[in-house]
Amino acid sequence: MKTKLLILGLALFFASCGNDQTVAEGGVEEIQTEGKIASIIRNPVSMQNADTTNVARLTFEDAEYDFGEIDEGGVVKHTFEFTNTGKAPLLITHARSTCGCTIPEWPKEPIPAGEKGEIYVEFDTKGKGGYQGKPVTITANTFPSQTVVTVKGRVNTK
DSSP: OHHHHHHHHHHHHHHHOOOOTTBOTTSEEEEEETTEEEEEEOOOGGGGGSOOTTSBOEEESOSEEEEEEEETTOEEEEEEEEEEOSSSOBOEEEEEESSTTEEEEOOOSOBOTTOEEEEEEEEEOTTOOEEEEEEEEEEESBSSSEEEEEEEEEEEOO
């Protein structure tokens, strides 16, 4: 009985390990984004020694915003400005924070090489107190694929 289960388990394991036919040669995957096609670079561990000179690059003027002090219940708003300093159009696929109190908005259209863009972040201090550091992780067709910006400061409780 154990032998039959082992053989069945191995058969299922090997059957599920197929080639990913959706990925073109060179690790580039074509996806649909609001009616437009974008080449998204896949960033597996094997890409660590890959040539990344011809990719998009997300360069922020300031990756950290210190709002100082604010009373609890206030909403901090900040716009992070960036430039695509790479050689390919930049496509931000997602931006997220560690909690629902921090909400990012990002451009959905590709940013051409050399062009600027903005990521808008709102941090609601309701129910927060003391020092707060809220990271926003941005996922894009860059190498590495994730970049972090941070909103931080002190929230004074009432």
